[in-house]
Amino acid sequence: MDDPGIATLTKPAADTPVAAAQAQRGEAPALAVDRVSHAYGERKALIDVSLTVPRGSFVALLGLNGAGKTTLFSLITRLFDTRHGRISVQGFDVSRQPSAALAELGVVFQARTLDLDLSVRDNLMYHAALHGMPHRQASARADAVLRDVGLPDRARDKARQLSGGQMRRIEIARALMHDPSVLVLDEPTVGLDVASKAAIVEHVRTLSRTRGVAVLWATHLLDEIEPGDHVVVLHRGKVLASGEMSDIVAAARAADLRSAFRALTGIRPAAEDDA
Amino acid sequence: MSATECTDQNNAHERDRPRHPGQRPMSIAIGTMPLRHGLTLRGYSICMRGVMWREALRFLHQRGRLISALVRPLVWLVIFAAGWREVLGVSIMPPYHTYILYSTYVVPGLLAMVQFFYGMQSSLSMVYDREMGNMRVLLVSPFPRWFLLVSRLTASTVISILQCYAFMLLAWLWGVDIPDAGWIAVLPALMLGGFMLGAMGMVLSSMVRQLENFAGVMNFVIFPMFFASSALYPLWQVQQSSPILYQACLLNPFTYAVELSRFCLYSTFNPLALAVVVGCTIVFTAGAILAYDPARGVMARRPGAMA
Secondary structure, three states: OOOHHHHHOOOOOOOOHHHHHHHHOOOOOOEEEEEEEEEEOOEEEEEEEEEEEOOOOEEEEEOOOOOOHHHHHHHHOOOOOOOEEEEEEOOEEOOOOHHHHHHOEEEEOOOOOOOOOOEHHHHHHHHHHHOOOOHHHHHHHHHHHHHHOOOHHHOOOEHHHOOHHHHHHHHHHHHOOOOOOEEEEEOOOOOOOHHHHHHHHHHHHHHHHHHOOEEEEEEOOHHHOOOOOEEEEEEOOEEEEEEEHHHHHHHOOOOOHHHHHHHHHOOOHHHHHHO | OHHHHOOOOOOHHHHHOOOOOOOOOOOOOOOOOOOOOOOOHHHHHHHHHHHHHHHHHHHHHOHHHHHHHHHHHHHHHHHHHHHHOOOOOEOOOOOOOOOEOHHHHHHHHHHHHHHHHHHHHHHHOOOOHHHHHHHHHHHOOOOOHHHHHHHHHHHHHHHHHHHHHHHHHHHHHOOOOOOOOHHHHHHHHHHHHHHHHHHHHHHHHHHOHHHHOHHHHHHHHHHHHHHOOOOOOOHHHHHHHOHHHHHHHHHOHHHHHHHHHHHHHOOOOOHHHHHHHHHHHHHHHHHHHHHOOOOOOOHHHOOOOOO
């Protein structure tokens, strides 16, 4: 899949050392969002947003509801076109080479998107068919991803019989069916209890670490972010800060991420659940 | 064979099938080997079959939908047609060679109604909130969007044709006369009609937000189009009572879907109906593809609509 020419298509933001290193190696980052703006009529949802997810890394997109996270996800998944700026997945421009880009992309939407009347396995098989995967291969792959999310015994159950946390795990399994290099998740823990939340976060982190899947994790919850994480703070359509969590905290001359976030946005993130 | 053996103990019969020459053994361990499938012809066919298979599964799982899809036209046939039988005599007119009972006249109209309801339901379900997610799952497939939409339309058309045949069987058991050759000859008409009505629903689904609940669609789209057509009464009778309504019927594409089925059912060719249905199918399908095109579609202007 690696095309030697792709490095010229993307210009990784030079503000991250990892991305710069990759550019030196001639490798496009897993996901590059380059000066992207988007407006719904008069209302500007994204203003000049740039971010980079290096291959195999975990990047948290931190923003309150309404910050523009879902719009950004709609652009990354090409629900609609990026009119200003450029987005590329593994070096494939989402607008110009949508098929190649989407084949590399696994998506977990904020809304529940399992077909509740279908069995877990049928949901996975449907997704595999949408990626043109032959039946036998898809079948073996479904077993593998179900094992991987720890739900191999639920394959025959209807999706509606699952708990919220289990549904999310199945959605993650589904997003991995076609073995993408990038996994983007839009507020994957919304509506889950504390234990399920922690399990999902841990699971995706493990995936990123052991399988080399690059992850863009959108959230408004500070406790889902770990000290070593690369964080992008999105607020009212603009990127306010981007870098390692400790750097962001230091740059804001704050004690922790919570106060750094407050200093950057002027908003208390404590009330995030109903923001 | 070795790669699958260790992974798939359950599918012994699958393992015994001979592999195609040149097919490489695959590893299913996550992340060890890329599973890219490219947009090969086989991939296209797998994708379309997957969309159809899902539509069929959904339809079978929603038994209420299945039953109401058959009960609706039967109510018209059994109750409405019985009541109108004496009021409305249908004289000899093409494609019929003799006087016919009203129940015979109304069958093609009801076939078109079955397709109309299902096509609308299926297309509009794409924008219902509950179903929104499913649309997004479809649209992140790497296959071109026009192909995904055409697959979806093909799937809903096939399901609606199965419903039509189930209805024809029940009508036949009820005593309605259906020519033997008509069972086969009507098939192309049903394919075209189903596609046209589904594509129309898809265009509507993208255009009009107020129509996002089905009751609104029934009131403002399905009933007017159904009544202002040749489905329930011959157009010459409409013309006698209201020339304006007659003009409306002539401008209604649904009329031509009904007439195409009616003529095909009696193995008669109706070039005008065919031309209108084919033309409308092309126009509506193109409209649906444009509407869902990421570059110029309506979605980019509808904040939150697809969230």
